[in-house]
Amino acid sequence: MPANLPPTYFEAEKRYREAKTPADGITALEEMLAIMPKHKGTDKLKADLRRRISKLKSKQQQKKKLGRRDRSYTIEREGVGQVVLLGTPNVGKSALVAALTNADPPVADFPHSTWKPTPGMMYFENVQIQLIDMPPVSKEHTEPWLLDIARRADIILVVVDVQTDPMQQLEETVSFLKDNRIAPLGMADLYGVTDRWTFVSFLVVANRSDDQSTEENFEIFKSLVEDDWSLIPVSAKTGRNFDLLRQTLFTNLEIIRVYTKVPGKGPDRKAPFVLKKGSRLEDLASKIHKDFLEKLKYAKVWGKDVYDGQMVQRDHVLQDGDVVELHM
Template sequence: MGLEDEIEELREEIAETPYNKSTEAHIGRLKSKLAQKKEKLENQSSSGGGHGYAVEKTGDATVALVGFPSVGKSTLINALTNADSEIGEYEFTTLNVNPGMLKYRGANIQILDVPGLIEGAAGGRGGGKEVLSVVRTADLVVFMLSVFEIDQYERLRHELYENKVRLDTEPPNISVRKTHKDGIQVTMRDTVSLDEGTVKDVLRAHGFVNADVTIPHDLTIDELIDGVMDNREYLPSIVAVNKADLIDEDYLPTVNEDLREHGIDPDDAIFISAEEERGLDVLRERIFDALGLIRIYMDKPGRGVDREEPLVLREGDTVGDACEKLGGSFDERFKFARVSGDSAKHDDQQVGQGHELADEDVLRIVARK
């Protein structure tokens, strides 16, 4: 029996096993085996060669446009950026990853028009593994759906999930530390619904013999396995609904109902027409906000405040992060900084490298000579 058959057998057994406290540990073991066999199959496929899509990440952040073939991704990236992606009225037009640069609010945001996914992409169909490997390197996923095929959303999310991409969620809060004796010791809060025996079985299934495991918050078996394997990518996502120009206003309630049915709040979806370039201003703004970018205006000695080309950082970044991005010897020569803006208690507040910056702060770094 081949690996693919073993994987299918495990999936069937998991689907047929009712989940309750008495079967929890068994399901945990099955899911652990499934995760390991999928990993083994992926490694075998990777070692077999093939052409990937090596894309150099540039700019302040990278966005992957994800959709099934001929949904309009190439038209959209051409409208958003200076890319020149081939456009056609047939499927599989984009055969390579086409990068373009979106310039917005002083930020340079790389947009990747990846080849259209097909069902089974995570298993390698249609070069899917290569495409998905590019998506894993992005900072944000923009799902592009046709207004007439909202059901594409769940299928796309499934393909990404199968390729170890976890969307719109945080990594599980779990600590696993290998030890040299005493077996597997589990410390977890009363609020954790998983049985301690289940946790130990999952760890053993992944080769742990001695370990200290700490679980401070409730989590599912799947999240436990994700935390143990520690090779998942956690990315935010937004949804753009294309071809909105092709529907009448009377049809909009039907579309909204389809969105809700597939787990999308209509207020969160961005209705666009890539062909007519409608709704793109809203999409640009949502991309910027979803990436959590902030603009820092540098106060340069003798030249004043540069508001034309801000230093672009991420929410939560500090003066130290600004020094690192500026490069040079700022880290070594740093003396102190002065900040004005929302993060400062007053204008020209003197701060150290640990000070957290806010959008549109003015920053002046004072360095030793």
């Protein structure tokens, strides 16, 4: 039986062939399906149109998923710790990351020049710490990924501009985080029910502390801060207190570097094993290889809290900088 298709069908078919998007194509195909006469002669054509509609809808769904992924960011962890920089607009977060790392975030004198996370690696002695430059915090609109990255961080570095109302900037940033159930580590007792909260180590840096003329600003800011914050005046312009900042970040990560050696040879100090503070000898052995843990008899340690070559057992607590010689 012939299909006997009306002229309006062919007009819709033309729109389908000229469609620029899956949505336009679906609209035209559905129109063709509605116009088509209902009899046996059109059964195969109807089935073909439905297949095309299904294919375009699948394509449309894929594009939506890709679009969602485009607006989501996952930063792969690198180095010995991850530090996220947060603050209100135009406090100099990007300039700090650019000065401290190998990253090249957009640095501008106008606010909101950063719209996506930019990671960079900062050296502290023989290890690297990952810094992530983030868009400014805003109560008006916040991408969910910004909060996800902040929650996964080891440290949140709150950046304020010491020259332009740093107290208000600190309050806005901390208030924004608290509104989203992110609070400083060590303050869990203040929030009652804590199972829905994320507690992260906080550190505050007063950027643009470029010279002696800003000392008074910093002292006033420090006197106004009521909570027990760690405050460091820094300058992305001059590098002021960068060494102190690096050391403080490393200390707040609560990790240690341990070096291994074989009998009769010195340690390789370029590639330390990084462990959590409080780790024992058995934790080091396990990290090197599971066989080491099973076969370990004792170790000799060189460090601050032992005499050179002191023999220790599995439960010995290691310190940052220890050199360990394992014996099986």
